[in-house]
Amino acid sequence: MNGRFWARHAWTGTLESGVLIEVASGRIVSLRAGSAPADAVILDGLVVPGLANAHSHAFHRALRGATQVGSGTFWTWRETMYRVASALDPDGYLDLARAVYAEMALAGITCVGEFHYLHHAPGGVPYADPNAMGEALIEAAAQAGIRITLLDTCYLSSGFGAEPDSTQIRFSDGSASAWAERVESLKERDHARVGAAIHSVRAVPAAQLGTVAAWADARQAPIHVHLSEQPAENEGCVEAYGVTPTGLLADHGVLGPRATAVHATHLTGGDIALLGGTATTVCMCPTTERDLADGIGPAKDLQEAGSRLTLGSDSHAVIDLFEEARGMELDERLRTRRRGHWSAAELLRAATGDGHASLGWPEAGRLEVGAIADLVTVSLDSVRTAGPLTGAETAVFAATAADVRDVVAAGRMIVRHGVHQLVPDVPSALRTAIARLEES
Incomplete structure (x- = not known):
């Protein structure tokens, strides 16, 4: 998958702000500081690797x-x-x-x-x-x-x-x-x-x-x-x-x-x-x-x-x-x-x-050129994360799964603004599948 993503903040091993991430064939091909171009998908929060x-x-x-x-x-x-x-x-x-x-x-x-x-x-x-x-x-x-x-x-x-x-x-x-x-x-x-x-x-x-x-x-x-x-x-x-x-x-x-x-x-x-x-x-x-x-x-x-x-x-x-x-x-x-x-x-x-x-995917799990383009946006304005942005500490010691807003997997947007793009109603899917087991 191809695309351009602009992260307001990104964790690349250090905390960076205003990072443009370009993706081709599901891989990161460019990672640089800059303002958000008109055609970029805005990832408004702290972006960490998948x-x-x-x-x-x-x-x-x-x-x-x-x-x-x-x-x-x-x-x-x-x-x-x-x-x-x-x-x-x-x-x-x-x-x-x-x-x-x-x-x-x-x-x-x-x-x-x-x-x-x-x-x-x-x-x-x-x-x-x-x-x-x-x-x-x-x-x-x-x-x-x-x-x-x-x-x-x-x-x-x-x-x-x-x-x-x-x-x-x-x-x-x-x-x-x-x-x-x-x-x-x-x-x-x-x-x-x-x-x-x-x-x-x-x-x-x-x-x-x-x-x-x-x-x-x-x-x-x-x-x-x-x-x-x-x-x-x-x-x-x-x-x-x-x-x-x-x-x-x-x-x-x-x-x-x-x-x-x-x-x-x-x-x-x-x-x-x-x-x-x-x-x-x-x-x-x-x-x-x-x-x-x-x-x-x-x-x-x-x-x-x-x-x-x-x-x-x-x-x-x-x-x-x-x-x-x-x-x-x-x-x-x-x-x-x-x-x-x-x-x-x-x-x-x-x-x-x-x-x-x-798991046998050594090319994933990092925000760097050549890596699989997995990008996870953590909201910085929830009741858990509001406050000073300290970098990885905010993600690890303040955030929960509920603070994930956007997820890009191999360059493909699969979660946007907290909604799964392929399984739109995940709670209903879970309830239905588990109820079927209970009936069995």
Whole structure:
């Protein structure tokens, strides 16, 4: 897409004012100071790079508000989540995911990493197209105007050595080799790339971890994995294999610069050193980790050990990458009783450039010549943002998703003045899709 955009203020790594951004074929070709030409689209606020949601389970959005009655743990929450999973089919998933991705666009997200394991029909029977559910997600992203990395997830076991249960059988291909054969038929598109994921060390037997890692290595694709989200996972792994989950992944070649460990909440010092030493990225999901009472992960220690940090909305209890960014800092303040672990610029980079890179889009997430033209305008006149403009601090520590006014994805305007241009009534789309699941 081509066009000219004039930003009243822009964050390019520093705060600049009056910036003309010229776009050709979806890329930034010129970025310079100047007055607004007559033919430019005015972006009236603070323009930041497009946000990357590095960890998403789209169907979890149907749970928002429905799991807040009573008490429980991650494991009781999971039972409700499985009931939603059992009701989905490709058409219903397309409708739900389109609405969820449109909600993400309204929040300034231009790329999502979809951690996708809901592969087959109930009972584990493949659809006529074995990738029908994944294709629904890819199409949903296209219809919402954002990019997607489909992190197709290998999920074979309900626990260490245990067969999948009646819901999990939908997730399983039977073996990592069969998983790889199915995923091989997924085709990348301009807006979609394909990566690998290992659900967790409890869901993929140790002997099959290397098959997933080898598939990703052969294609230089991202590989993501849920890691040590719960102490029970650590305990089961040590009992089954004699090492921590991080150690097991390292032993089977999963860790490395293209790998992302999601959550990484309950780690040993040795785990932190392994993740940092292999330059494995870590994706923190503060709003979900709070919502599920998972705990606070050692994000700062991981960064100091050598891991890049990214952010995800995971279960979509909240879809707001500004909240995820400041949540990581605020959780660390609670953990250490000290302020100022990251600058606002560092937190914004986790939500933008580093997030895109972890999803296999290293050319996105920056306002610079040659980058994909993703532009997000944050309003500066809401009750949250009114006041002095300090730069990235205003976006990270004052704004919320509700302050996003305009979103340009690869040069295409997909949100204008707070209205999605492709899915005009996102709340209605969400209500309709979720009601269909409830009827099922």
